[in-house]
Amino acid sequence: MAKLKGYVEVNIGRCKGCNLCVVECPTDTLDLQPREVNDRGYHYAYMKNPDDCIGCANCGFVCPDGCITVYRKKVL
Amino acid sequence: MNVNDIVNPENLVYAKPALMNENHMHYCPGCSHGVVHKVIAEVIKELDLQEKTIGIAPVGCAVFAYKYLNIDWQEAAHGRAPALATAVKRLLPDRMVFTYQGDGDLAAIGTAETIHAANRGENIAIIFINNGIYGMTGGQMAPTTLSNMVTSTSPDGRNVKTTGGPLKMLNMLALLDGVCLATRVSVHTATAVKKTRRMIKLAFENSMAGKGTSIVEVVSTCNAGWKMTPEAANNWMVENMFPVFPIGDLKNI
Numbered sequence: 235m236a237k238l239k240g241y242v243e244v245n246i247g248r249c250k251g252c253n254l255c256v257v258e259c260p261t262d263t264l265d266l267q268p269r270e271v272n273d274r275g276y277h278y279a280y281m282k283n284p285d286d287c288i289g290c291a292n293c294g295f296v297c298p299d300g301c302i303t304v305y306r307k308k309v310l
Numbered sequence: 311m312n313v314n315d316i317v318n319p320e321n322l323v324y325a326k327p328a329l330m331n332e333n334h335m336h337y338c339p340g341c342s343h344g345v346v347h348k349v350i351a352e353v354i355k356e357l358d359l360q361e362k363t364i365g366i367a368p369v370g371c372a373v374f375a376y377k378y379l380n381i382d383w384q385e386a387a388h389g390r391a392p393a394l395a396t397a398v399k400r401l402l403p404d405r406m407v408f409t410y411q412g413d414g415d416l417a418a419i420g421t422a423e424t425i426h427a428a429n430r431g432e433n434i435a436i437i438f439i440n441n442g443i444y445g446m447t448g449g450q451m452a453p454t455t456l457s458n459m460v461t462s463t464s465p466d467g468r469n470v471k472t473t474g475g476p477l478k479m480l481n482m483l484a485l486l487d488g489v490c491l492a493t494r495v496s497v498h499t500a501t502a503v504k505k506t507r508r509m510i511k512l513a514f515e516n517s518m519a520g521k522g523t524s525i526v527e528v529v530s531t532c533n534a535g536w537k538m539t540p541e542a543a544n545n546w547m548v549e550n551m552f553p554v555f556p557i558g559d560l561k562n563i
Contacts, residue, residue: 241316245326252340252540258500276339284313292500294324298344299335304324307316 236308240289244279245301251276255293255302261286264293327351329360333377340540342530343372345497346439346506350410351379353511359518363406364398366391368420370412371446372439389420392427395434399517406517408435413454414444417479421453424479431488431522435513438479438525440555441532449535453477456554461535476554480527484560490522492561496529496552498544512562521563529555 242264249272256264256279265282272278279302281287289306329351337343354363363381367373369388376383386394391409399407416424416438427434443461444450450463454476458467484492491513495506506528513524529551533543 239316240323241313243317248334250339254340254540254544257541257544274334289316289321289323290500291324295500295503296345296497298337298339298341298348300326300330300344300348302324303322303326305316305318305321306323307321 236310238288239307239309240287241284241305242281242287242293243303243305245303246272246278247274248299248301249276249278250274250299251278252298254296254298255279258292258296260290260292261288263287327355329355329380330378331380335378336374337371338534340531340533340543341371342441342497342528343439345503346410346437346528346530347375347378349497349503349507349510350408350437353507353514354381354406356511357406357514357518359406359514362404363408364402366395366398366407366409368409368411368415370415370444372410372412373446375410389415389418390423391415391420392423392432392434392436396427396430396432399432399434403433406435406514407433408437408514408517410437411439412445413438413440413442413479414446414452417453417477421479425483425486428483428489428523428525429486431490433517433520434523435510435517436523436525437510437513438527439530440479440527441530441535442476442551443532443535445532445535449532449537454479456550459550478555480525480555480560483523483525488522489525489561490516490563491524491526491559493525493559494527494529494555494557496547496557498531498547502557527555529557
């Protein structure tokens with residue numbers, strides 16, 4: 235069966251660490267950086283478990299700041 | 311599998327809309343305004359109206375909307391966006407004119423303008439962001455504030471006996487003959503965002519087709535004003551706002 239592999243690219247400078255993408259992610263792929271911050275002082279989102287991403291783009295839809303770009307590819 | 315195999319333009323499923331520029335948005339983290347801005351940018355691009363759209367910005371947090379979307383904007387005095395939109399649409403009937411207003415703007419100081427523009431059936435789209443308080447000025451009580459809701463000017467909760475109950479603008483507007491679309495949506499989940507996108511697209515199409523006034527109410531959060539995290543604000547909205555402001559179409563002709 236074909237599987238979907240996704241990749242989430244976060245625009246670190248725009249991210250405000252609101253956590254909405256983390257809540258909306260169905261596969262627990264995303265999380266906020268526990269220590270690192272961007273130059274505005276926000277704990278930005280990153281792919282904590284990149285292998286779990288299915289590229290559903292739910293994170294992108296709910297992101298209020300448009301910092302998320304999602305790619306998806308079918309893997310046989 | 312290598313990341314570089316996935317990250318290439320042919321696999322792109324979601325990206326920041328092309329009409330939204332690189333300016334850093336001043337909205338608080340998790341604010342619903344950003345999502346609605348994105349949806350508007352996507353719909354305008356999809357309908358290929360970027361050269362024909364004129365947005366009317368309100369007074370409120372979205373007063374700076376012109377900084378974030380690369381379309382033509384005009385700034386209205388507080389509450390007067392539907393009046394200004396009427397003028398723009400009548401003078402330039404081939405343009406798509408929409409107003410973007412909060413509840414303090416549309417439901418308080420601009421009640422008369424909104425109701426009369428809708429009653430005249432002006433061919434404009436009204437995007438109404440309802441978060442139940444005056445977000446920009448520090449979370450004061452608005453006409454749409456829920457009963458017993460604590461705000462900075464109702465510290466003991468809104469008293470229905472002295473200040474009335476939450477004003478349901480959409481239900482009032484849906485009764486008017488000039489209104490062709492009155493719908494209530496939200497943007498707290500991906501599914502809800504997609505629904506909002508469909509309704510805003512329909513509203514913009516109605517404006518171009520001259521069918522009358524379209525009102526899309528987006529039940530939103532103001533996590534800073536409500537003094538909650540964005541996630542808690544979304545849950546609070548589902549629990550408390552939705553029973554008073556139920557999601558769905560009130561009118562769609």
